[in-house]
Amino acid sequence: xxxxxxxxxxxxxxxxxxxxxxxxxxxxxxxxxxxxxxxxxxxxxxxxxxxxxxxxxxxxxxxxxxxxxxxxxxxxxxxxxxxxxxxxxxxxxxxxxxxxxxxxxxxxxxxxxxxxxxxxxxxxxxxxxxxxxxxxxxxxxxxxxxxxxxxxxxxxxxxxxxxxxxxxxxxxxxxxxxxxxxxxxxxxxxxxxxxxxxxxxxxxxxxxxxxxxxxxxxxxxxxxxxxxxxxxxxxxxxxxxxxxxxxxxxxxxxxxxxxxxxxxxxxxxxxxxxxxxxxxxxxxxxxxxxxxxxxxxxxxxxxxxxxxxxxxxxxxxxxxxxxxxxxxxxxxxxxxxxxxxxxx
Amino acid sequence: xxxxxxxxxxxxxxxxxxxxxxxxxxxxxxxxxxxxxxxxxxxxxxxxxxxxxxxxxxxxxxxxxxxxxxxxxxxxxxxxxxxxxxxxxxxxxxxxxxxxxxxxxxxxxxxxxxxxxxxxxxxxxxxxxxxxxxxxxxxxxxxxxxxxxxxxxxxxxxxxxxxxxxxxxxxxxxxxxxxxxxxxxxxxxxxxxxxxxxxxxxxxxxxxxxxxxxxxxxxxxxxxxxxxxxxxxxxxxxxxxxxxxxxxxxxxxxxxxxxxxxxxxxxxxxxxxxxxxxxxxxxxxxxxxxxxxxxxxxxxxxxxxxxxxxxxxxxxxxxxxxxxxxxxxxxxxxxxxxxxxxxx
Numbered sequence: 214x215x216x217x218x219x220x221x222x223x224x225x226x227x228x229x230x231x232x233x234x235x236x237x238x239x240x241x242x243x244x245x246x247x248x249x250x251x252x253x254x255x256x257x258x259x260x261x262x263x264x265x266x267x268x269x270x271x272x273x274x275x276x277x278x279x280x281x282x283x284x285x286x287x288x289x290x291x292x293x294x295x296x297x298x299x300x301x302x303x304x305x306x307x308x309x310x311x312x313x314x315x316x317x318x319x320x321x322x323x324x325x326x327x328x329x330x331x332x333x334x335x336x337x338x339x340x341x342x343x344x345x346x347x348x349x350x351x352x353x354x355x356x357x358x359x360x361x362x363x364x365x366x367x368x369x370x371x372x373x374x375x376x377x378x379x380x381x382x383x384x385x386x387x388x389x390x391x392x393x394x395x396x397x398x399x400x401x402x403x404x405x406x407x408x409x410x411x412x413x414x415x416x417x418x419x420x421x422x423x424x425x426x427x428x429x430x431x432x433x434x435x436x437x438x439x440x441x442x443x444x445x446x447x448x449x450x451x452x453x454x455x456x457x458x459x460x461x462x463x464x465x466x467x468x469x470x471x472x473x474x475x476x477x478x479x480x481x482x483x484x485x486x487x488x489x490x491x492x493x494x495x496x497x498x499x500x501x502x503x504x505x506x507x508x509x510x511x512x513x514x515x516x517x518x519x520x521x522x523x524x525x526x527x528x529x530x531x532x533x534x535x536x537x538x539x540x541x542x543x544x545x546x547x548x549x550x551x552x553x554x555x556x557x
Numbered sequence: 558x559x560x561x562x563x564x565x566x567x568x569x570x571x572x573x574x575x576x577x578x579x580x581x582x583x584x585x586x587x588x589x590x591x592x593x594x595x596x597x598x599x600x601x602x603x604x605x606x607x608x609x610x611x612x613x614x615x616x617x618x619x620x621x622x623x624x625x626x627x628x629x630x631x632x633x634x635x636x637x638x639x640x641x642x643x644x645x646x647x648x649x650x651x652x653x654x655x656x657x658x659x660x661x662x663x664x665x666x667x668x669x670x671x672x673x674x675x676x677x678x679x680x681x682x683x684x685x686x687x688x689x690x691x692x693x694x695x696x697x698x699x700x701x702x703x704x705x706x707x708x709x710x711x712x713x714x715x716x717x718x719x720x721x722x723x724x725x726x727x728x729x730x731x732x733x734x735x736x737x738x739x740x741x742x743x744x745x746x747x748x749x750x751x752x753x754x755x756x757x758x759x760x761x762x763x764x765x766x767x768x769x770x771x772x773x774x775x776x777x778x779x780x781x782x783x784x785x786x787x788x789x790x791x792x793x794x795x796x797x798x799x800x801x802x803x804x805x806x807x808x809x810x811x812x813x814x815x816x817x818x819x820x821x822x823x824x825x826x827x828x829x830x831x832x833x834x835x836x837x838x839x840x841x842x843x844x845x846x847x848x849x850x851x852x853x854x855x856x857x858x859x860x861x862x863x864x865x866x867x868x869x870x871x872x873x874x875x876x877x878x879x880x881x882x883x884x885x886x887x888x889x890x891x892x893x894x895x896x897x898x899x900x901x
Contacts, residue, residue, distance in 0.1 A: 233859040403771035409858040427747035429805025433870035461773025514753040515577040526777035
């Protein structure tokens with residue numbers, strides 16, 4: 214099952230807000246629809262957002278039917294601006310847009326048809342690379358997994374969060390194939406339940422033994438020594454190794470350290486942002502309070518209650534035992550290693 | 558609004574599973590209905606369960622219409638057995654049943670009418686004492702609250718969890734009345750959302766400034782120094798100060814310690830079980846997986862996923878800065894202080 218794919222000049226997206234109840238693809242015919250899908254989290258997960266945005270740029274280019282390249286570029290720049298404002302935290306979005314922008318610049322003097330096909334080519338390349346990157350990352354991360362491991366994960370850093378295979382779940386998949394995974398514990402991940410809805414769905418489909426817990430149970434299962442390691446994805450990694458990821462990650466990292474369990478972050482190099490020195494510079498998106506107080510249209514909390522709803526939190530590098538990239542695992546001190554891998 | 562009350566020979570219970578959407582009382586005509594209401598958490602919270610169970614015994618006594626005291630006692634003993642098997646963790650249930658049993662024993666040779674009225678008297682007394690106990694506990698706990706405090710709480714240890722006023726929320730209420738509460742942060746408390754549904758409702762009704770968060774956000778707001786102290790209730794406190802409380806409590810305690818925030822447990826003496834040496838001896842109830850995977854009849858996770866659903870977790874005494882009782886605050890080492898207060 215593919216998270217997203219290009220078909221007949223359109224982007225097809227698996228609507229992740231409706232999983233697991235319904236498996237339904239939506240069609241994006243223009244960049245505005247892609248932007249909408251990213252904002253509303255029909256497509257989510259840092260790498261998947263990047264790929265979707267790249268296709269959004271390609272759609273914007275093909276929307277232009279005239280023969281003036283400068284006009285086409287003008288249209289495409291509007292798409293960059295709109296797509297760049299969809300979600301602030303995951304850096305893969307900006308990384309993918311930057312790659313697309315470089316192509317637009319390179320071919321800006323060419324005929325519209327050529328610019329269009331070059332942009333689409335780049336989007337397809339970003340897409341293909343993402344799957345390959347995840348597989349390499351999975352293989353690197355697998356080496357960290359002990360035999361008969363019970364692994365705790367948060368949110369969904371799976372094939373649904375990427376173009377395929379997944380980052381944190383890529384590590385789990387690779388380790389499972391080597392017979393090393395005893396059990397996966399899945400934080401349901403409130404408010405949007407990406408763990409319960411998406412990670413559980415992925416694990417169940419591949420018959421990887423899994424147990425769903427509410428987020429507040431993680432500490433208790435660590436106390437009971439049911440967890441050997443924690444592995445999560447990332448939305449942005451700062452140059453010093455600080456990590457922004459789905460809210461709840463930071464607490465898990467502190468708890469893992471307290472219980473002496475290693476805490477790993479699986480992040481392709483596209484998630485590492487060397488322009489950001491520390492996590493404090495990463496913008497943390499706050500989302501609609503309704504995500505917390507309403508569930509499928511039903512209010513679970515009384516009307517009028519105040520709500521705080523940051524989508525992400527910040528895990529200082531000191532709580533992270535390793536950052537798993539497609540080039541290998543970076544261990545503390547992170548600054549040097551991240552810089553080295555990022556430049557290869 | 559009362560959590561429960563005795564009216565025309567029946568027990569009226571505010572159905573807490575339907576709050577905050579509907580404010581509805583159910584009527585329990587016999588002890589089986591009380592047992593059902595406790596099991597299904599229509600009434601919940603350690604002290605409230607104790608009061609409800611006491612009324613359940615009174616109902617059982619009044620169900621007997623004959624004139625043989627030994628038969629009446631026989632019937633009542635059945636009720637003890639059934640009510641004692643409803644929920645294993647909260648000790649107040651057993652504490653209240655023990656008080657009722659002592660009365661049944663004392664008057665077992667009297668005429669049925671007298672046994673009945675003595676049992677009802679004792680239930681009413683337990684009920685009345687609970688409110689008074691909470692108020693005294695609140696006044697003791699208030700002394701621990703600094704000026705302009707932001708207080709984090711988990712689950713509902715409010716008037717709904719007790720016969721009125723509340724334990725953890727009793728502390729907050731008392732401190733608020735003294736002008737010391739800047740903000741209350743409420744963990745929504747998955748799976749059953751007692752924070753979002755019940756604590757938010759209580760705080761909103763009294764216009765105490767409150768912010769609802771998902772459980773995974775607690776660490777992040779501590780990191781941002783938005784929390785001055787944590788106060789929670791308890792379902793059972795062991796002789797050494799270990800605490801069983803709603804799942805999620807243990808993680809909060811570790812996080813509070815890590816961030817240098819005091820962590821307090823508000824527990825009337827009826828919640829302290831000196832027969833249990835350490836928390837490891839406290840039975841932890843596991844509940845239906847459906848509480849995690851289904852929400853209002855809708856499945857949020859794919860069918861077939863494994864679930865772990867302990868209703869409580871265990872907080873070792875080393876993470877607790879103080880146990881707030883109606884006789885005063887017990888500080889570490891707890892063993893001595895708990896014993897002293899329990900015996901007064």
